[in-house]
Amino acid sequence: MSASTEQIDDILKKGYDAGFVTDIEEEYAPPGLSEEIVRFISKKKQEPEWLLEWRLKAYRRWLEMKEPTWAKVTYPKIDFQDICYYAAPKTNENAPKSLDEVDPELLATYEKLGIPLHEREVLAGVAVDAVFDSVSVATTFRDKLAEVGVIFMPFSEAVQEHPELVKRYLGSVVPVSDNFYAALNSAVFSDGSFVYIPKGVRCPMELSTYFRINAAKTGQFERTLIIADEGSYVSYLEGCTAPMRDENQLHAAVVELVTHEGAQIKYSTVQNWYPGDENGKGGILNLVTKRGLCEGARSKISWTQVETGSAITWKYPSCILKGDDSVGEFYSVALSNHRQQADTGTKMIHLGKNTKSTIISKGISAGHGQQTYRGGVKISRGATNARNYTQCDSLLIGDKCGAHTVPYVDVRNSSSKLEHEATTSRIGEDQLFYCRQRGLSEEDAVSLIVNGFAKQVLKELPMEFAVEAQKLLGVSLEGAVG
Amino acid sequence: MLKIEDLHVEVDGKPILKGINLEIEAGQVHAIMGPNGSGKSTLAYVLAGKDGYEVTKGRVLYKGQDLLEMAPELRAAEGLFLGFQYPVAIPGVSNIYFLKAAVNAIRKHRGEDPLDAIDFMKLSKEKAALVQLPDELTKRSVNDGFSGGEKKRNEIFQMAMLEPSLAVLDETDSGLDIDALKVVAEGVNALRGPDRAMLVITHYQRLLDHIVPDVVHVLIDGQIVRTGDKGLAMQLEKEGYAGVRNALQP
Numbered sequence: 001m002s003a004s005t006e007q008i009d010d011i012l013k014k015g016y017d018a019g020f021v022t023d024i025e026e027e028y029a030p031p032g033l034s035e036e037i038v039r040f041i042s043k044k045k046q047e048p049e050w051l052l053e054w055r056l057k058a059y060r061r062w063l064e065m066k067e068p069t070w071a072k073v074t075y076p077k078i079d080f081q082d083i084c085y086y087a088a089p090k091t092n093e094n095a096p097k098s099l100d101e102v103d104p105e106l107l108a109t110y111e112k113l114g115i116p117l118h119e120r121e122v123l124a125g126v127a128v129d130a131v132f133d134s135v136s137v138a139t140t141f142r143d144k145l146a147e148v149g150v151i152f153m154p155f156s157e158a159v160q161e162h163p164e165l166v167k168r169y170l171g172s173v174v175p176v177s178d179n180f181y182a183a184l185n186s187a188v189f190s191d192g193s194f195v196y197i198p199k200g201v202r203c204p205m206e207l208s209t210y211f212r213i214n215a216a217k218t219g220q221f222e223r224t225l226i227i228a229d230e231g232s233y234v235s236y237l238e239g240c241t242a243p244m245r246d247e248n249q250l251h252a253a254v255v256e257l258v259t260h261e262g263a264q265i266k267y268s269t270v271q272n273w274y275p276g277d278e279n280g281k282g283g284i285l286n287l288v289t290k291r292g293l294c295e296g297a298r299s300k301i302s303w304t305q306v307e308t309g310s311a312i313t314w315k316y317p318s319c320i321l322k323g324d325d326s327v328g329e330f331y332s333v334a335l336s337n338h339r340q341q342a343d344t345g346t347k348m349i350h351l352g353k354n355t356k357s358t359i360i361s362k363g364i365s366a367g368h369g370q371q372t373y374r375g376g377v378k379i380s381r382g383a384t385n386a387r388n389y390t391q392c393d394s395l396l397i398g399d400k401c402g403a404h405t406v407p408y409v410d411v412r413n414s415s416s417k418l419e420h421e422a423t424t425s426r427i428g429e430d431q432l433f434y435c436r437q438r439g440l441s442e443e444d445a446v447s448l449i450v451n452g453f454a455k456q457v458l459k460e461l462p463m464e465f466a467v468e469a470q471k472l473l474g475v476s477l478e479g480a481v482g
Numbered sequence: 483m484l485k486i487e488d489l490h491v492e493v494d495g496k497p498i499l500k501g502i503n504l505e506i507e508a509g510q511v512h513a514i515m516g517p518n519g520s521g522k523s524t525l526a527y528v529l530a531g532k533d534g535y536e537v538t539k540g541r542v543l544y545k546g547q548d549l550l551e552m553a554p555e556l557r558a559a560e561g562l563f564l565g566f567q568y569p570v571a572i573p574g575v576s577n578i579y580f581l582k583a584a585v586n587a588i589r590k591h592r593g594e595d596p597l598d599a600i601d602f603m604k605l606s607k608e609k610a611a612l613v614q615l616p617d618e619l620t621k622r623s624v625n626d627g628f629s630g631g632e633k634k635r636n637e638i639f640q641m642a643m644l645e646p647s648l649a650v651l652d653e654t655d656s657g658l659d660i661d662a663l664k665v666v667a668e669g670v671n672a673l674r675g676p677d678r679a680m681l682v683i684t685h686y687q688r689l690l691d692h693i694v695p696d697v698v699h700v701l702i703d704g705q706i707v708r709t710g711d712k713g714l715a716m717q718l719e720k721e722g723y724a725g726v727r728n729a730l731q732p
Binding site: 425428429430431433434435436437438439440441442444448449451452453454455456 | 530531532533553554555557558559563564566569570572573574575576579580581583584585587588591623640644
């Protein structure tokens with residue numbers, strides 16, 4: 001390996017800033033999974049009988065299911081009896097009514113992560129729901145949103161306050177038996193965000209949920225449900241971090257989106273779970289099911305993700321394009337460094353006529369990182385004149401990493417049109433030398449090239465997140481997107 | 483400006499440069515001519531600091547400093563510019579954004595404030611006109627999908643933006659038709675000045691019809707075998723490198 005490849009390695013050995021642990025007293029469920037634990041969680045949340053039954057049904061299905069092994073990732077077998085399924089800061093026994101009641105230690109944690117929970121402070125245009133281990137600790141701007149009829153609250157509260165909505169939509173996009181991890185989540189999910197945008201309302205601010213895993217040996221199983229009623233619009237952002245720990249931690253979330261006629265949901269993720277150390281010790285196992293249903297005609301769901309963290313990423317945010325003329329989009333940048341492995345992509349399922357989907361996937365592999373794009377485009381018989389455009393680009397940094405592309409295409413009619421483009425490139429020493437000859441440091445040169453590679457996706461992110469994402473990709477702030 | 487003393491360079495253990503001596507004063511344009519494999523590009527890369535070239539003997543002073551000790555970006559910041567023979571493409575990074583990063587990195591080194599977007603655009607429009615670089619090319623990714631001529635014009639455009647003290651132009655004429663050659667040469671000539679030195683590396687005399695050098699060196703087999711004025715280039719054109727070689731035989 002040449003000198004400059006080693007220098008690239010040094011650049012890639014950046015620290016993980018969010019790796020601290022908050023010292024706070026938490027209440028735990030005993031480790032292990034059983035019907036008792038499912039009942040325990042449901043009772044903690046004071047859930048109605050129907051939801052407990054729903055969880056138990058999921059749990060029983062889960063028992064019969066097998067862990068999927070088709071993804072190109074390897075990790076130690078998960079001992080599901082060694083995981084704690086519920087952890088909550090003690091002070092939060094009854095959800096605080098106002099920020100003044102939130103444990104200052106928690107506020108300080110979010111402050112440190114750059115997530116303001118004080119409404120008066122910066123980022124006034126973003127409402128935040130902060131989920132700490134198994135519970136939501138604060139949700140900002142709820143009153144202001146309520147004025148226009150927007151519901152934005154922790155999932156567990158929505159169960160109490162809007163049971164009819166939860167009952168109608170929960171599991172309607174990702175059924176309990178959809179897959180192993182979705183079934184697990186359905187059995188033990190603890191909290192998450194619930195969003196409802198009423199007819200014709202354009203949500204006046206960005207909504208965001210910030211997930212934090214703090215407790216050791218604990219899994220996080222959040223559930224997010226977003227419903228955009230006819231003609232409404234919402235932009236939702238999601239961020240995640242966790243402390244550095246030596247053992248793997250499990251994160252198995254389910255996100256369901258529903259758009260009715262003419263509605264639009266823009267869902268953005270900046271995922272920065274702890275990726276493990278340079279040798280692949282520790283890190284989050286990010287095994288997530290995200291799916292959106294374009295129920296109504298002319299509705300649109302757009303997924304944008306920047307995946308820089310996690311030891312393992314197994315994630316395929318998908319769209320079911322049921323309404324005629326509905327649109328699905330997937331924009332992704334995934335970075336695997338050191339021993340990180342990512343198997344990620346999307347499924348676009350075209351059911352309605354004239355449905356359109358766009359897939360832009362940018363994979364960056366460095367160190368010993370492994371990166372797989374796995375995508376499925378399915379066009380059913382009735383989806384006449386459907387369109388899909390897929391572009392999958394891979395960037396390799398160094399000579400020990402890998403990039404893989406696995407596109408599945410299934411077309412059942414003759415009037416549809418699909419395009420697939422793929423490229424693989426490597427940051428070459430010649431490129432770096434060229435940049436350095438023009439006065440840029442090697443670090444800036446790598447940033448510039450990576451940023452250029454990811455630009456097409458980063459520009460889809462809301463401003464606040466674009467900046468965050470660029471930082472995460474090791475890019476200097478100078479000349480931010482645009 | 484630049485003083486090369488007894489420079490010996492090896493690549494993969496093979497001697498390429500075998501004792502180069504060369505001195506360039508501010509305001510001068512020197513040309514180095516030589517056949518393929520004589521070590522011309524090696525000299526250019528060593529001056530710019532590319533990896534893989536081992537200096538086994540000799541030294542290079544640039545503005546009185548030991549050039550060979552400096553990192554490539556520091557050499558650039560100190561005003562050394564290399565016009566590449568084969569400029570590389572950087573997909574996804576717009577030409578203008580790349581240049582802005584470069585210009586401001588160099589300004590920072592000099593302790594100057596970064597140029598803001600408006601001043602930068604003004605400057606780049608002015609300089610792009612100098613080499614007739616279409617606006618569209620400044621917005622495209624760096625050298626990505628550029629023709630040979632466009633790449634070379636882009637190199638001179640970058641040089642104009644970076645305003646170096648010493649420009650090393652490595653076969654800037656290769657791959658250019660006669661019209662493009664004229665445009666590039668005019669761009670280079672516009673940048674000549676009393677504070678700036680240039681080292682023009684070329685195979686052919688034709689570039690030197692347009693960029694008239696003060697001094698011409700002939701590099702053969704890793705050594706400068708002849709040094710003269712513009713007339714030497716003419717003589718080479720007539721007799722070829724074989725002629726010079728033969729003349730050197732005892």
